[in-house]
Amino acid sequence: MKKTKKPPKVKPVVKAAVTDxxxxxxxxxxxxxxxxxxxxxxxxxxxxxxxxxxxxxxxxxxxxxxxxxxxxxxxxxxxxxxxxxxxxxxxxxxxxxxxxxxxxxxxxxxxxxxxxxxxxxxxxxxxxxxxxxxxxxxxxxxxxxxxxxxxxxxxxxxxxxxxxxxxxxxxxxxIPGLAISGFLKKQCEPEPLPIKILGCNLNPKFNFIEPQFSKNPELSPARLFQKKYGKVSREKLSTLDDILSIASHIMIVGHELSGKTYILQRAAYLLAESGVIPILETGESIAQKGVKNICKLINRHLDWLTLKDIETPEILNRSIAVLIDNADKLNEGQLANLAESCHQGIRIICTSKKDLQISKFLTFYIAGVNFSSINGFIRSLDVQTPVGPTFTDRATSFIYRTIATSGLPVNPFTVSAMLRECAFSKKKFATPTMGRLIERFIEDQLGSHTDTALVDFETKRQFLTDLGGKNYAIFEYGHLRKYGSKFLASKGHPHTLDDFIFDLCASGLIKFDGQGESYSWTHRIFQEFFWVRNLVRENRLGPILKRLSENAAPSVAAITGSQIGNPHTLVKDLLQRLEPQSWMKESKQVGSEMIQSTEGDICLPTDSAEEEILAKIESDALNNKEDSPLVPAEESEGRSDDTIRSASSVVSKIAEEKHFVSINLSALLVNSRDLSIDDKAKVVTSILRSNGRMSTLFDEILVDLAGGKLKPLVRRFLCIYWHFVMNDLMLGDGFLVEVFRSLSRGCRDHFERLALTDLLVACCDDEPEKYIDSLVEINRLDAAVAVYTRIVSFYYFRFHRSEDKTKLKNTLREIRKLAPGYSLPKVS
The missing domain is CATH 3.40.1350.10 (Trna Endonuclease; Chain: A, domain 1)
Structure with missing residues (x-):
């Protein structure tokens, strides 16, 4: 047989730097x-x-x-x-x-x-x-x-x-250059994700609600005060493009369900467009693999490059950004080691639910969304229903109102989930809760309003509810198929197992890990939703009560409240766990004790003292020796032993307080529309007092941190402001205004009445001038400054109509009259 002619072997000679x-x-x-x-x-x-x-x-x-x-x-x-x-x-x-x-x-x-x-x-x-x-x-x-x-x-x-x-x-x-170009080309054309909004699969290249970021934490007054020409204005927030342009390690902090993962997917696209190589990783994966060197981590993804190429910036000749989702799954030491192993061509951008303070990372906090990007987001969706100016204006108005009255966090998830409410609700919109938004979001993923799915919506939801009862995060390939076969056979469904599993994965709630041959929930919140739904259906509330009693689980509490309707039994048991300990009964809340008016308390007569206070408000820093209103240093000498003992006492008191129970109770309360008025009043009162006790501990912490250097006036202002913001975050829901009003009428404590007035104004149910009566009764400068700061936050973040802003300005003017010797800065 004649042999087939083969071409000669020739070694190709190619320049490594070629990229086309x-x-x-x-x-x-x-x-x-x-x-x-x-x-x-x-x-x-x-x-x-x-x-x-x-x-x-x-x-x-x-x-x-x-x-x-x-x-x-x-x-x-x-x-x-x-x-x-x-x-x-x-x-x-x-x-x-x-x-x-x-x-x-x-x-x-x-x-x-x-x-x-x-x-x-x-x-x-x-x-x-x-x-x-x-x-x-x-x-x-x-x-x-x-x-x-x-x-x-x-x-x-x-x-x-x-x-x-x-x-x-x-x-x-x-050819490394070609491999990198191909990798970037793929990152510039991301595939649509299983996650849907308005029935459309999201693509991070086209569909994006622009988030806004702050350099200051949520509770910091520095978000409001940017002093210029004797006035204050809101902090200038950063965009994702601003963050990506910074040549530093970045930490993005946001609450659960704030869109952090999608932000990183969008960042990967933007970085690839600019020629930077993006590497997407998760904190769980890095912790499981035990990777300590960033170059070895990159080499797992760019295996066509040698480790030496990655470790040598001159050879690499490219910038690499490692994007780590859920970085809080790593401890601070692991993140610090990864940052330490980076050279000038590598930087880390990560997301976290916790505020991890690591020296080499610049921290940004998700502070809201750019509402002007909502219209573009809606138009980018391939939807069948008309999305003209009428719909977008109606949707934007609904989102503004809901954010102002519901206490929901402002982030891409809540905004996109509320858009679904706008699309499918033909009548007047109802103010949603977080638990209900999660349920509606999951319904949208399962195809509740579409007819293109292989399996009907109710069948998938019923199966996932059964699956959630097992409380597994990961299912082996054979086990999930076994559960699916039994479910389809027992219910007599006509669907094939392959179609059933395929449709579940297409919904975006479950994903298949091809390497490990297993299935897992795509987000922990989906597992929690169907776990709670299963327990509520079976009337087994014991595991839920145990979860809420042991640690902070606001998402579980929110889902439970939306599913159970009237959680009287859970509320009763949780309230018992908040009964004050002996130290709490003896301790007075910050601000609850009436102080007689003195010149030093009601006003600061000198301009220098005013500048000191403003500098403290602006920087929110406790150890700034030049600008902080400090007492002489010699007064704080020799306090180290007392400080250690005091810090130990504070930690012990915080553990006894179990403030996480209050957090869970608040999420349960605002998501339970059928709870009785009496139960609601008990929960509100309990949470207000728990926050008051925590403000007392916060005051002790400030004393310990500042070593006695911080003036009492500034310290009390920070504690009162913290108290108001925590009340708002936990109880700021428009459906509770009647409870607030009822408690306010029967309240004898002036400071507690002021806290209830703050909640009523925050929920847009009371006029801001109501603050004045309470401030006159209390007659304290620290409370007046705290209220003034709250109104400034409403002016910039909460109220958007011109008539509301006018009322807020008038109230600010009245508060400035209460302290004639202390010139509070005006808003710009």
Missing amino acids: GSEWLAQLSEDVFRGEILLELFNRMQKTKSILGSKYVHGPNEHGIDWIVVDKGGLSSRYIGIQCKSKRVTRQGDSRSDSALQVKLQCEMAYDYLFEYDGAQIRLDSVELWMSNHITSDAEEDFSAPLNRKKITVRRSPYVFSLLEEYCPRIIQR
Whole structure:
């Protein structure tokens, strides 16, 4: 048997810095292009059945043809002759290029020859010219001229490279520059995610509600005060583009369900667009693998680069951004080690639910959304319902009102979930709760308002509810299929198991891990939702009570409240766990004790003292020796032993307080619409007093941290302001205003009445001038400054109508009159 001729082995010589496919092909010699590259390409195409066969025929008797490729063609096979050229082709040709006229003549003559293929004599059905270099436009026109004797197809280098990308990715990966370009190209075209909004799968490239970021924590007055020309204005918030332009390690802090994962996916696209290599990782994965060196972590993703290439910035010649989701799954030491192993070309951008203070990281906090981006987000969705100005204006108005009255956090998740309410609610919108938003979001993922799914919505929800009762985060491949088979058989559903599992994964609630051959929940909140739903359906509240009694679980409490309606039993048991300890009964809340008016308490008569207070408010820093209103240093000397004992006492008291129970109770309360008025009043009172006790402990912490250097006036202001903000975060819901009003009428404590007034104003149910009466009764400067700061926050973040802003300005003016010797700054 005659052996098939094989092309000679030739080692390709290519510059490593090349980044363009056509540029790389142009550097190849014709022997390499014809004998190495196309050999592997045609072998791969034959294995995938894209072609039927190929034969290398280059040689003395080639008749102008280098390869014969057999293609599928109708009822019979088609024989295609291919001539390869690695020199430039021009019309006339010269010493550095081939002549198009001569090449065309060779190709036309090839039609007349008989070629041997698999022992048979065949004629070519078509001839193609494959270029690895450039061909001029006039030369290409010669091959397609209408008077040509035979048709000759020109395949330019981009076409050849696209085939290599599809069938021979290993060839591309041998050239680092090409591999990086291909990687970036893939990151610039992300696939749509299973997660849906308004029935449309989200794509981080097109669909994005722009979040806003602050450098200051949520409870910090520094978010409000940016002093300029004697006035204050709200802090200038940063965008995602601003953060990505910073050449530093970044930590993005946000609550659960604030869109942190999607922010990183959007960041990966933006970084790839700018030429930076993005590496997406999770804190759980890094902790499981035990990776301590950032370069080794990168090498797992960019395996075509050697570890030495990644560790040497001069060789790498690229910037790399490692994006770590859920970085709070790592301890501070692990994150510090990863940051320490970074060189100048590598930076880390991570998200976290906890405020991890790490020296090399610049921290940003999710502080809201850019409402002007909502219209663009809606238009970017491929929805069937009209989304013209009427809908977008209606939706924006609803979101403004809901954010102002519901106490919901302002982030991309809550805004996008409320858009669903706008799309499917034909009547007046109801103010949602977090538990209800989570339920509606999950319903949308399961296809409650679509008819394109393979399996109906109720069947999937029922199965996932059963699955949630098992409380597993990960399911082995066989186990999930076993559960699915039993469920379909027991209920008599007509769906096949494969369709059922496929539809569940397409919903975005469950994902398949191909490497581990297992299934898992895509987000912990989905597991918690169906776990709670299962327990409520079975009337087994014991596990929920245990979870809420042991640690902070506001999402579980919110889901429970929305599912159970009237959680009287849970509320009763949780309230018992908040009964004050002995130290709490003896301790007075900050601000609850009436202090007689003195010149030092009600006003600060000197300009220097005023500047000190304002500097403290602006910086919110306790140890700034130049700007803080400090007492002489000698008064605080020799306090180290007392400070240690005091700190130990504070930690003990915080543990006894169990403030996390109050957090869970508040989430349960605002999501339980059917709870009785009496129960609501008890819960509100309990939470207000628990926050008051925590403000007392906060005051002790400030004393310990400042070593007695911080003036009592500033210390009390910070504690009162913290108390008000915590009350608002936990109880600021419009459905509780009648409870607040009822408690306020019967309240004898002036400070507690002020706290209730603050909640009523925050829920847009009372006029801001109501503050004045309470402040006159209390007659304290620290309370007045705290209220003043709260009103400024409402002015910038809560109220948007001009008439509301006018009322707030008038109240600020009245508060300034209460302290004639102390000039509080005006809003700009």
